[in-house]
Amino acid sequence: MHAIGVDIGGTKIAVGVVDEAGTILAKVRRETVADDVAGIDRAIADACTELAKEFEVGAIGLAAAGFVSPDRRAVQFAPNIAWREYPLAERIEGLIDLDVPVVVENDANAAGWAEFRFGAARAATDMLMLTVGTGLGGAIVVDRELVRGKWGVAAEVGHMRVVPGGHYCGCGHEGCWEQYASGTALVRDAKQAAIAQPARAARLLELAGGDVANLEGPHVTRAAQEGDPLAVELLATLGRWIGEGSASVAALLDPELIVIGGGVGAAGDLLLLPVRKAYEAQLSALGHRPVAQIELAEHGNEAGIIGAADLARR
């Protein structure tokens, strides 16, 4: 059975038809406005209707950044779209002339599910997926089932506390993992280094066009690939936090595979090797179980579509 997956961003929507092997057969996009909730509904419905003309689809899955109700029907809260206790599935059903189930999934969960079913974790039964981007998103699969939690808010891995009294987080707490293990943290640390040790940050500053305010993650990756010691250190620090935090998760969940998604994957081994080293160094029960593999995600931006579609079929 084919299914439609919808990846809903703040300013654009990507919609695809996905077959049972996880392949996207067709894809369309729509531009949206984050505040225009009704407009987003219409854009989704319109895109689904368009695709449903060409393909027979049996389900629609909507991937949304936000807290999703445990019955997979509503978005309780979204940081970037004006959804508050919003019955998204019902609204879309009301706008389309298709008699198929519509479900809502958290976008990180959808992306993780795509990796679990059709990507880096396809052979695994227990997986931790980390999406290292602006924040640190995650998805958890335990014994082949996605962990959604009692109220649909599981796998908010970025808010596991890793440093008491640590970096302030947008959530109102301190020391959240995503303040150490995200692209944002990488850039922030690079900017701090440029203040504290300007001489060491010369190459980074150059890549940022001379203004540290313009520094971005890809500058760090590029400098590290050139061998710049500070940039290599910054990626190693990011990797260490990813690995150490993952070891804490492993103490709870004993996964066999950890998948790293997000733009920082472009750094390749400059990131992955420190992740693996820190994970092994911090792993409890080392020697009494294998060390989980840590791999890059295989699906990039399309993971949300693929995962949402597949979850809708279940």
Next chain:
Amino acid sequence: MHAIGVDIGGTKIAVGVVDEAGTILAKVRRETVADDVAGIDRAIADACTELAKEFEVGAIGLAAAGFVSPDRRAVQFAPNIAWREYPLAERIEGLIDLDVPVVVENDANAAGWAEFRFGAARAATDMLMLTVGTGLGGAIVVDRELVRGKWGVAAEVGHMRVVPGGHYCGCGHEGCWEQYASGTALVRDAKQAAIAQPARAARLLELAGGDVANLEGPHVTRAAQEGDPLAVELLATLGRWIGEGSASVAALLDPELIVIGGGVGAAGDLLLLPVRKAYEAQLSALGHRPVAQIELAEHGNEAGIIGAADLARR
């Protein structure tokens, strides 16, 4: 169907027949020697045989402190008994004349399962159980299923890291949760306070018979119940660490109920109120989901028997 549950300690074994409501119908004990692995096998078999004469039983569950293989047949490693890759279930089956399945479960998992099925969490679907004793044990239930992990080593919650560079742990790492949230930590903190602030520790010292080396957890609880400010603070600190760590777990798993077991429960609200306060203060997505309840375990020492028996039926 009745089942037998066996709680295997280092020096004694408690064995009971458990009905489907979680009630122990009969119970026997055996003394053992931790190094005598064959003797432990015989004691288990002997006790099971004795009980099976009186009750028709359909399964036997063995609760063991250690890493249990994912197929529930062997103990990979135990800290207090000389089991190494030990095929415990097979050995017991070879010694008893009963044609029933024998399974091995981690003791903390068994205790947690007892609370989930027949105790404080009987109405829940998603639970975190914490056993606050010498160390910090745990059990995790996600969507009504016990989480065992890929290699049977899940729910080692005590080794989630809560302080980078923190207290040394027997596992070889630093900052493990159980070094802050255990009876051992409570006593250690009390002893440290007696060194750093002897005047404030006068009552604790008195209860310990004048020698700080003799200080034990119940002294702290008693002093706190009398209103001793230092003791109240020590329990509040323990409670804070339990609550804050639980909030980190909640970021991952979104449980609806957290059950606190172990001897520290005797402190009642002197412990529970700080746990709840810290949990709520650190909980992510507060306001977008209910705050999980935090309750004391209902089954004390018998939880292992009850849980092991019930898990053996499944």
Next chain:
Amino acid sequence: MHAIGVDIGGTKIAVGVVDEAGTILAKVRRETVADDVAGIDRAIADACTELAKEFEVGAIGLAAAGFVSPDRRAVQFAPNIAWREYPLAERIEGLIDLDVPVVVENDANAAGWAEFRFGAARAATDMLMLTVGTGLGGAIVVDRELVRGKWGVAAEVGHMRVVPGGHYCGCGHEGCWEQYASGTALVRDAKQAAIAQPARAARLLELAGGDVANLEGPHVTRAAQEGDPLAVELLATLGRWIGEGSASVAALLDPELIVIGGGVGAAGDLLLLPVRKAYEAQLSALGHRPVAQIELAEHGNEAGIIGAADLARR
């Protein structure tokens, strides 16, 4: 001998004649522009000349926020005024027709010296002064002498690290004391609490006119004085960090008195009691030495003038 003290801020200059008892006999002010270095020079010279007509003065002391050269002649760097390796004393000497020595002192050192000579620490020989404001400034007196350090940069107490991996600091590092023990930290923590626990922050929000962005330190102090639990906690947390950090300083310097300056002093015992409690709880060698007294500063905004004048006489 009378001396002139000049307190140079980014937008205004306060100048006073100070007698040997630390009393300000006359005072004038000038408005300035932070970028106009020459204008600041002229304003200082003008004010000094005006006062010198009325009073016989023997020295001029300039208190500047910034790094001062060890010979007390130049400002090496200032965060808020465009001084870079700026020969401030020489410039002022060139603009005034007075044959008196002109010296430059760090403003926090000047304020601390005022407390040491004529304020809360007048009876002490070894003092730590902490100015808890936007940042955390300090002054150290060891055996009756101001500690300036080899390169004039001592007593930058706000940049002692108190939390590895802690709050980002404007200096480019993490976990600096001033990120925990300053008015800025107080407000930041209050704002975080308003995000993480909005219900508990209701009174603070109300005092801020309904918009958390408008929240300021005095709102926290006022709410705490009313008994608001969150506000009391926030001040206690600030106090705890001040006290614990001071205990670290005491391990190095063994002061007899710690003076707390800055606007947070308005909170009185709501701040001071937690400071004292934390200091005593963290003090090493407790029982082998007296516990240093911790008192509020006696000179408010005029401390810079008084201290700079007195230091110029020496």
Next chain:
Amino acid sequence: MHAIGVDIGGTKIAVGVVDEAGTILAKVRRETVADDVAGIDRAIADACTELAKEFEVGAIGLAAAGFVSPDRRAVQFAPNIAWREYPLAERIEGLIDLDVPVVVENDANAAGWAEFRFGAARAATDMLMLTVGTGLGGAIVVDRELVRGKWGVAAEVGHMRVVPGGHYCGCGHEGCWEQYASGTALVRDAKQAAIAQPARAARLLELAGGDVANLEGPHVTRAAQEGDPLAVELLATLGRWIGEGSASVAALLDPELIVIGGGVGAAGDLLLLPVRKAYEAQLSALGHRPVAQIELAEHGNEAGIIGAADLARR
């Protein structure tokens, strides 16, 4: 003027005549028993009398591990000798027939003073000395004067807190610097690594004769010199903590030179390079002042004698 310096250990006393250039002209030793306070007095007096027959001496300085009264006459408390409010100088004066001043100094202060006057810091005016041994001792020189503090307990640098909630310390607190920056910490970390990552610790284990309990600091140094990655890492971690803590001290005191004493100096650049790197990386006001030099101590075990003798002359 020659002076006698006495270095009082728990089980032996080393006594030397020191000239004004810091050279030891003659030296004798005595065995003692830590509990026999009167016996220690007699041994000191006896050795001093013996040396005074051959050399004309003008003062006697006693270096003692413990808290020394600010008037340099008594030991308030000693961890290893049964001195409590003990009038050591008076006792020695009563036992010798020499009309010279006798003063008591803390042993770490004495050793630091030897480096300041005649060793690695002879050209400096502002120095931090760190003695990295069983614990972390220190001495502070500000503007050519030894900092003793109001009650004689300054420079207890090892008890500056570097990690909130960190390693337990014998002083009753947590996270003291000496729990991270001492030979004891190095060995403890090595032993932890042998538990957590036995494969990586193979060479260390071999050097310890196969029993991790026998592991000592020189094993780590030797393995690191051979290139063993874990041992190199352990020394680098020790160095990082020394350097980072020193940067915190530098925020307070702005020293021009940091001297590292103690047995770990044998590791040479394997230790020193990480110390320097971490110091520079954490130093506040970098770019606005030179980076303090960090050098090994020049006087080994004799530093106490030399420093005590020289301080007695002052």
